[in-house]
Amino acid sequence: MSPIFKKVGVVGAGAMGRGIAQIAAQAGSQVLLVDNRPDAARAALESVCGQWARMHEKGKLDAAQQADLNGRLQAAGQLQDLAGCDLVIEAIVEDLDAKRALLRQLEGVVGPEAALASNTSSLSVTAIGAALERPARFAGYHFFNPVPLMKVVEVVAGLRTESALCERLAGYAAQMGHSAVRAQDTPGFIVNHAGRGYGTEALRIVGEGVADFATVDRILKDQAGFRLGPFELLDLTGLDVSHPVMESIYRQYYEEPRYRPSVVTAQRLAGGLLGRKTGEGFYRYVDGAAQWPAEAPAPQVQAMPTVWVSPRAARRAELLRLVHQLGASIESGASPSSNALILVAPLGFDVTTVAAVDRLDATRTVGIDMLVDDGATRRRVLAGSPATRRDMREAAHALFARDGKAVSVIRDSGGFVTQRVVATIVNIAADICQQRICSPADLETAVRLGLGYPLGPLSMGDAFGPTNMLEVLFNMQTVYGDSRYRPSPWLRRRGALGLSLKHEED
Numbered sequence: 001m002s003p004i005f006k007k008v009g010v011v012g013a014g015a016m017g018r019g020i021a022q023i024a025a026q027a028g029s030q031v032l033l034v035d036n037r038p039d040a041a042r043a044a045l046e047s048v049c050g051q052w053a054r055m056h057e058k059g060k061l062d063a064a065q066q067a068d069l070n071g072r073l074q075a076a077g078q079l080q081d082l083a084g085c086d087l088v089i090e091a092i093v094e095d096l097d098a099k100r101a102l103l104r105q106l107e108g109v110v111g112p113e114a115a116l117a118s119n120t121s122s123l124s125v126t127a128i129g130a131a132l133e134r135p136a137r138f139a140g141y142h143f144f145n146p147v148p149l150m151k152v153v154e155v156v157a158g159l160r161t162e163s164a165l166c167e168r169l170a171g172y173a174a175q176m177g178h179s180a181v182r183a184q185d186t187p188g189f190i191v192n193h194a195g196r197g198y199g200t201e202a203l204r205i206v207g208e209g210v211a212d213f214a215t216v217d218r219i220l221k222d223q224a225g226f227r228l229g230p231f232e233l234l235d236l237t238g239l240d241v242s243h244p245v246m247e248s249i250y251r252q253y254y255e256e257p258r259y260r261p262s263v264v265t266a267q268r269l270a271g272g273l274l275g276r277k278t279g280e281g282f283y284r285y286v287d288g289a290a291q292w293p294a295e296a297p298a299p300q301v302q303a304m305p306t307v308w309v310s311p312r313a314a315r316r317a318e319l320l321r322l323v324h325q326l327g328a329s330i331e332s333g334a335s336p337s338s339n340a341l342i343l344v345a346p347l348g349f350d351v352t353t354v355a356a357v358d359r360l361d362a363t364r365t366v367g368i369d370m371l372v373d374d375g376a377t378r379r380r381v382l383a384g385s386p387a388t389r390r391d392m393r394e395a396a397h398a399l400f401a402r403d404g405k406a407v408s409v410i411r412d413s414g415g416f417v418t419q420r421v422v423a424t425i426v427n428i429a430a431d432i433c434q435q436r437i438c439s440p441a442d443l444e445t446a447v448r449l450g451l452g453y454p455l456g457p458l459s460m461g462d463a464f465g466p467t468n469m470l471e472v473l474f475n476m477q478t479v480y481g482d483s484r485y486r487p488s489p490w491l492r493r494r495g496a497l498g499l500s501l502k503h504e505e506d
Contacts, residue, residue: 350385443456
């Protein structure tokens with residue numbers, strides 16, 4: 001099949017430009033790579049050709065295919081060499097003035113029918129295109145690093161972009177082996193916007209002293225199924241990249257509370273604790289490996305108290321079966337005896353609020369997060385109130401560790417850890433759909449491929465239950481008094497009607 005764009009120029013020979021040039025050549029296009037740094041384009045070309053050589057050695061390319069690819073990629077000396085291109089993709093530094101100046105130059109070089117695109121990850125496509133005489137032929141074309149492996153690209157229309165151009169760019173992405181998702185020109189587009197909840201809510205949890213970095217990471221990996229914990233991910237990306245993005249999206253949305261950055265990352269950035277690249281971030285790294293703190297063993301308890309489970313506990317029947325299977329003696333009375341361990345399982349509320357509202361003895365009350373089916377998780381999470389006695393907290397820890405499953409005991413927190421983070425992710429995703437930034441289907445694809453979450457965020461909300469997500473958010477808003485947790489109308493309406501979060505109006 002003939003490529004949609006037969007001759008493609010890529011300006012910027014860094015990792016992004018190099019990756020875009022590689023997949024464009026593999027799609028069958030003739031590709032010219034340009035960079036104003038001496039020998040940068042030549043070095044990038046050698047790097048890409050070296051990858052093709054290794055693929056040939058492994059039998060993934062035959063000699064003819066390798067030679068064909070090598071012939072399609074060239075290093076160009078100047079912008080004027082791009083005159084015959086029918087698409088030029090800008091992949092230079094993330095600076096509005098620099099991008100505008102370059103694209104104005106390119107507009108004077110290429111033909112009148114040629115398309116122009118920017119790989120910007122955070123700047124307004126409309127603002128970049130405003131410098132052009134013909135902004136209709138300009139769009140955002142945001143790839144992710146490493147480009148050959150990250151199989152998603154955001155096609156972003158500015159206010160004056162022709163829809164036909166976005167169709168062509170989406171089709172070309174498919175020829176390059178990538179899934180194209182269509183986004184309106186809004187801060188963060190889809191992936192960087194949808195990703196706000198994971199890191200920022202985890203930072204709030206640590207900032208409140210609920211748990212340390214490693215505990216939060218362990219909980220979200222073992223209980224919710226994320227591949228990397230939020231602090232592992234921040235270390236991998238580097239705070240010099242992540243924190244400015246947090247601040248940029250927060251400011252571009254005029255200080256929307258859902259995207260509020262954290263002083264924790266600001267301080268660590270100022271101190272040079274950037275992550276893997278500096279050998280220390282939220283973790284220390286030795287020979288590239290994170291040094292994790294050891295988990296405390298489960299306490300030894302001489303005599304286990306009887307257990308009373310609140311009638312308002314989430315998944316109460318499941319919790320009762322679990323407590324029985326673990327060998328505890330369960331009280332069946334309407335109220336607990338004077339010596340019982342009192343178990344609550346709130347959604348969104350903290351243990352303190354439940355104990356106070358239900359008039360339970362706070363010194364004997366321990367909460368367990370039952371948002372996730374216990375059979376589907378590798379970790380249980382407990383929390384006490386400030387009044388909970390140590391012996392009761394240790395009894396609960398020992399009980400829920402009896403079958404060898406990992407247990408984390410955290411300080412009191414509305415929504416524990418998983419509820420808070422998952423509900424925030426789902427709520428932001430729902431509001432992306434509410435704002436019509438993209439379709440629910442494109443949102444799911446973008447997050448699954450761009451962020452590597454175990455499920456797309458709307459599917460995640462459906463899996464845990466939209467009504468549960470609503471309850472968590474409403475109750476967290478009560479506990480914290482923060483509009484950050486106000487439910488999106490998209491989530492509120494679908495949750496109230498029992499609809500899937502992926503449901504669109506006719």
